[in-house]
Protein backbone atom coordinates (compact mmCIF):
# COMPACT_ATOMS: atom_id res chain seq x y z
CA UNK A 1 0.00 0.00 0.00
CA UNK A 2 1.36 3.49 -0.83
CA UNK A 3 2.08 5.90 2.01
CA UNK A 4 -0.84 8.06 0.81
CA UNK A 5 -3.29 5.12 0.84
CA UNK A 6 -2.16 3.86 4.22
CA UNK A 7 -2.67 7.35 5.66
CA UNK A 8 -6.21 7.42 4.24
CA UNK A 9 -6.89 3.95 5.68
CA UNK A 10 -5.57 5.02 9.08
CA UNK A 11 -7.94 8.00 9.00
CA UNK A 12 -10.89 5.76 8.09
CA UNK A 13 -10.09 3.42 10.99
CA UNK A 14 -9.87 6.33 13.37
CA UNK A 15 -13.19 7.70 12.12
CA UNK A 16 -14.74 4.28 12.69
CA UNK A 17 -13.35 4.25 16.24
CA UNK A 18 -14.82 7.75 16.77
CA UNK A 19 -18.20 6.64 15.48
CA UNK A 20 -18.26 3.54 17.68
CA UNK A 21 -17.35 5.66 20.69
CA UNK A 22 -20.35 7.89 20.03
CA UNK A 23 -22.50 4.81 20.80
CA UNK A 24 -20.57 3.00 23.52
CA UNK A 25 -17.82 4.17 25.87
CA UNK A 26 -14.48 2.89 24.56
CA UNK A 27 -11.46 3.00 26.84
CA UNK A 28 -8.17 4.06 25.31
CA UNK A 29 -6.99 0.52 24.55
CA UNK A 30 -10.18 -0.48 22.78
CA UNK A 31 -10.31 2.82 20.85
CA UNK A 32 -6.73 2.24 19.72
CA UNK A 33 -7.54 -1.34 18.72
CA UNK A 34 -10.35 -0.17 16.41
CA UNK A 35 -8.09 2.57 15.07
CA UNK A 36 -5.34 0.04 14.36
CA UNK A 37 -7.20 -2.79 12.59
CA UNK A 38 -8.03 -2.20 8.92
CA UNK A 39 -11.53 -3.63 8.66
CA UNK A 40 -11.41 -3.54 4.85
CA UNK A 41 -8.91 -6.43 4.94
CA UNK A 42 -11.70 -8.62 6.39
CA UNK A 43 -14.56 -7.46 4.15
CA UNK A 44 -15.22 -9.20 0.82
CA UNK A 45 -14.25 -7.56 -2.48
CA UNK A 46 -17.60 -6.01 -3.42
CA UNK A 47 -18.04 -4.46 0.03
CA UNK A 48 -14.73 -2.68 0.64
CA UNK A 49 -16.44 0.72 0.31
CA UNK A 50 -18.69 -0.20 3.26
CA UNK A 51 -15.88 -1.49 5.45
CA UNK A 52 -15.90 1.51 7.79
CA UNK A 53 -19.65 1.71 8.38
CA UNK A 54 -21.38 0.28 11.42
CA UNK A 55 -23.02 -2.53 9.45
CA UNK A 56 -22.55 -6.26 9.47
CA UNK A 57 -21.66 -7.49 5.97
CA UNK A 58 -22.05 -10.81 4.16
CA UNK A 59 -18.87 -12.85 3.67
CA UNK A 60 -18.62 -16.19 1.90
CA UNK A 61 -20.30 -19.45 3.02
CA UNK A 62 -23.52 -17.61 4.04
CA UNK A 63 -21.79 -16.06 7.03
CA UNK A 64 -21.41 -12.48 8.27
CA UNK A 65 -18.66 -10.18 9.45
CA UNK A 66 -20.10 -8.70 12.63
CA UNK A 67 -20.95 -5.02 12.85
CA UNK A 68 -18.06 -3.12 14.46
CA UNK A 69 -20.51 -1.81 17.03
CA UNK A 70 -21.43 -5.39 18.00
CA UNK A 71 -17.72 -6.27 18.13
CA UNK A 72 -17.28 -3.35 20.54
CA UNK A 73 -20.23 -4.43 22.71
CA UNK A 74 -19.06 -8.04 22.93
CA UNK A 75 -15.52 -6.90 23.74
CA UNK A 76 -16.84 -4.59 26.48
CA UNK A 77 -18.88 -7.48 27.93
CA UNK A 78 -15.56 -9.30 28.44
CA UNK A 79 -14.29 -6.56 30.79
CA UNK A 80 -10.71 -6.98 29.64
CA UNK A 81 -8.18 -5.77 32.19
CA UNK A 82 -4.37 -5.80 32.18
CA UNK A 83 -4.25 -9.17 33.96
CA UNK A 84 -6.13 -10.92 31.14
CA UNK A 85 -3.66 -13.08 29.24
CA UNK A 86 -5.69 -15.49 27.10
CA UNK A 87 -9.02 -15.62 25.32
CA UNK A 88 -10.86 -18.31 23.38
CA UNK A 89 -13.29 -17.21 20.65
CA UNK A 90 -15.82 -19.61 19.13
CA UNK A 91 -16.73 -18.54 15.59
CA UNK A 92 -13.72 -16.86 13.98
CA UNK A 93 -15.66 -16.04 10.77
CA UNK A 94 -13.90 -13.18 8.97
CA UNK A 95 -11.42 -12.86 11.84
CA UNK A 96 -12.16 -9.17 12.53
CA UNK A 97 -13.26 -9.71 16.15
CA UNK A 98 -10.17 -11.85 16.81
CA UNK A 99 -7.96 -9.14 15.29
CA UNK A 100 -9.44 -6.53 17.66
CA UNK A 101 -8.87 -8.90 20.60
CA UNK A 102 -5.27 -9.49 19.47
CA UNK A 103 -4.51 -5.82 20.22
CA UNK A 104 -5.83 -6.17 23.78
CA UNK A 105 -4.80 -9.66 24.91
CA UNK A 106 -1.46 -11.47 24.61
CA UNK A 107 -2.83 -14.81 23.35
CA UNK A 108 -5.97 -15.18 21.25
CA UNK A 109 -7.32 -18.63 20.38
CA UNK A 110 -10.13 -18.83 17.84
CA UNK A 111 -12.07 -21.82 16.49
CA UNK A 112 -14.09 -21.99 13.27
CA UNK A 113 -16.17 -24.86 11.84
CA UNK A 114 -16.00 -23.75 8.17
CA UNK A 115 -12.52 -24.43 6.82
CA UNK A 116 -12.48 -22.00 3.83
CA UNK A 117 -13.46 -19.14 6.18
CA UNK A 118 -10.66 -20.00 8.56
CA UNK A 119 -8.12 -20.09 5.72
CA UNK A 120 -9.26 -16.63 4.60
CA UNK A 121 -9.07 -15.26 8.14
CA UNK A 122 -5.54 -16.63 8.55
CA UNK A 123 -4.49 -14.82 5.37
CA UNK A 124 -5.89 -11.56 6.78
CA UNK A 125 -3.96 -11.98 10.06
CA UNK A 126 -0.79 -12.53 8.04
CA UNK A 127 -1.44 -9.48 5.83
CA UNK A 128 -1.78 -7.37 8.96
CA UNK A 129 1.31 -8.90 10.59
CA UNK A 130 -0.73 -10.25 13.51
CA UNK A 131 1.08 -13.21 15.09
CA UNK A 132 -0.68 -13.76 18.44
CA UNK A 133 -3.86 -15.38 17.06
CA UNK A 134 -3.90 -19.18 17.12
CA UNK A 135 -6.56 -20.83 14.99
CA UNK A 136 -8.28 -24.20 15.02
CA UNK A 137 -10.63 -25.86 12.53
CA UNK A 138 -13.20 -27.70 14.67
CA UNK A 139 -16.65 -27.60 16.19
CA UNK A 140 -16.02 -24.97 18.84
CA UNK A 141 -18.74 -26.26 21.14
CA UNK A 142 -16.03 -28.54 22.51
CA UNK A 143 -13.77 -25.58 23.22
CA UNK A 144 -10.01 -26.05 22.80
CA UNK A 145 -8.74 -28.09 25.73
CA UNK A 146 -5.01 -27.86 24.99
CA UNK A 147 -4.62 -24.25 26.13
CA UNK A 148 -7.32 -24.11 28.83
CA UNK A 149 -8.05 -22.55 31.22
CA UNK A 150 -8.79 -19.26 29.46
CA UNK A 151 -9.22 -15.92 31.22
CA UNK A 152 -11.99 -15.02 28.81
CA UNK A 153 -14.24 -16.90 26.37
CA UNK A 154 -16.30 -15.26 23.64
CA UNK A 155 -19.03 -16.89 21.59
CA UNK A 156 -19.43 -15.18 18.24
CA UNK A 157 -22.43 -17.34 17.29
CA UNK A 158 -25.69 -17.63 19.21
CA UNK A 159 -26.61 -20.52 21.50
CA UNK A 160 -29.70 -21.67 23.35
CA UNK A 161 -27.45 -22.78 26.17
CA UNK A 162 -23.72 -22.33 26.62
CA UNK A 163 -22.01 -25.72 26.05
CA UNK A 164 -20.70 -27.13 29.34
CA UNK A 165 -17.09 -27.72 28.10
CA UNK A 166 -16.73 -23.96 27.65
CA UNK A 167 -17.51 -23.29 31.32
CA UNK A 168 -15.07 -26.05 32.25
CA UNK A 169 -12.34 -24.38 30.18
CA UNK A 170 -12.93 -20.94 31.72
CA UNK A 171 -10.48 -20.03 34.49
CA UNK A 172 -11.59 -18.96 37.97
CA UNK A 173 -12.87 -15.36 37.96
CA UNK A 174 -13.00 -15.71 34.18
CA UNK A 175 -15.71 -14.08 32.09
CA UNK A 176 -17.60 -15.68 29.21
CA UNK A 177 -19.76 -13.55 26.92
CA UNK A 178 -22.30 -15.07 24.54
CA UNK A 179 -25.33 -14.21 22.42
CA UNK A 180 -28.07 -16.34 23.97
CA UNK A 181 -31.39 -17.10 22.27
CA UNK A 182 -34.39 -16.36 24.46
CA UNK A 183 -37.66 -16.93 22.57
CA UNK A 184 -37.53 -14.92 19.35
CA UNK A 185 -34.80 -12.63 20.66
CA UNK A 186 -31.08 -12.86 21.36
CA UNK A 187 -29.37 -11.14 24.25
CA UNK A 188 -25.73 -10.69 25.18
CA UNK A 189 -25.17 -12.59 28.38
CA UNK A 190 -22.16 -12.28 30.64
CA UNK A 191 -21.16 -15.26 32.81
CA UNK A 192 -18.61 -14.86 35.58
CA UNK A 193 -17.07 -18.02 37.02
CA UNK A 194 -16.69 -17.63 40.78
CA UNK A 195 -15.70 -20.04 43.55
CA UNK A 196 -19.40 -20.41 44.35
CA UNK A 197 -20.62 -21.02 40.82
CA UNK A 198 -21.53 -19.03 37.72
CA UNK A 199 -22.93 -15.48 38.09
CA UNK A 200 -25.07 -14.38 35.15
CA UNK A 201 -25.89 -10.90 33.87
CA UNK A 202 -28.11 -10.08 30.89
CA UNK A 203 -26.83 -7.10 28.92
CA UNK A 204 -28.68 -6.12 25.75
CA UNK A 205 -30.29 -7.41 22.58
CA UNK A 206 -28.07 -8.60 19.77
CA UNK A 207 -28.15 -10.55 16.52
CA UNK A 208 -25.72 -13.32 15.57
CA UNK A 209 -25.86 -16.40 13.33
CA UNK A 210 -26.58 -19.58 15.29
CA UNK A 211 -23.91 -22.01 16.37
CA UNK A 212 -24.01 -25.20 14.28
CA UNK A 213 -22.85 -28.75 14.92
CA UNK A 214 -19.89 -30.39 13.22
CA UNK A 215 -17.42 -29.10 10.66
CA UNK A 216 -17.64 -28.13 6.99
CA UNK A 217 -14.70 -28.38 4.52
Ligand code: SAH
Nearest residue numbers: 065066091093094097112113140156211212
Ligand atom coordinates in the same frame (compact mmCIF):
# COMPACT_ATOMS: atom_id res chain seq x y z
N1 SAH B 1 -16.33 -13.27 14.70
C1 SAH B 1 -16.78 -13.06 13.34
C2 SAH B 1 -18.27 -13.19 13.16
C3 SAH B 1 -18.63 -14.55 13.19
S1 SAH B 1 -20.15 -15.04 12.48
C4 SAH B 1 -16.34 -11.72 12.81
O1 SAH B 1 -15.70 -10.98 13.51
O2 SAH B 1 -16.60 -11.46 11.67
C5 SAH B 1 -20.23 -16.59 13.35
C6 SAH B 1 -19.20 -17.61 12.95
O3 SAH B 1 -19.37 -18.70 13.84
C7 SAH B 1 -19.39 -18.17 11.55
O4 SAH B 1 -18.19 -18.06 10.83
C8 SAH B 1 -19.75 -19.63 11.78
O5 SAH B 1 -19.27 -20.52 10.80
C9 SAH B 1 -19.09 -19.88 13.12
N2 SAH B 1 -19.63 -21.04 13.86
C10 SAH B 1 -20.92 -21.45 13.98
N3 SAH B 1 -20.99 -22.58 14.71
C11 SAH B 1 -19.72 -22.90 15.07
C12 SAH B 1 -19.14 -23.95 15.83
N4 SAH B 1 -19.88 -24.93 16.36
N5 SAH B 1 -17.80 -23.95 16.01
C13 SAH B 1 -17.02 -22.97 15.47
N6 SAH B 1 -17.51 -21.95 14.74
C14 SAH B 1 -18.84 -21.91 14.54
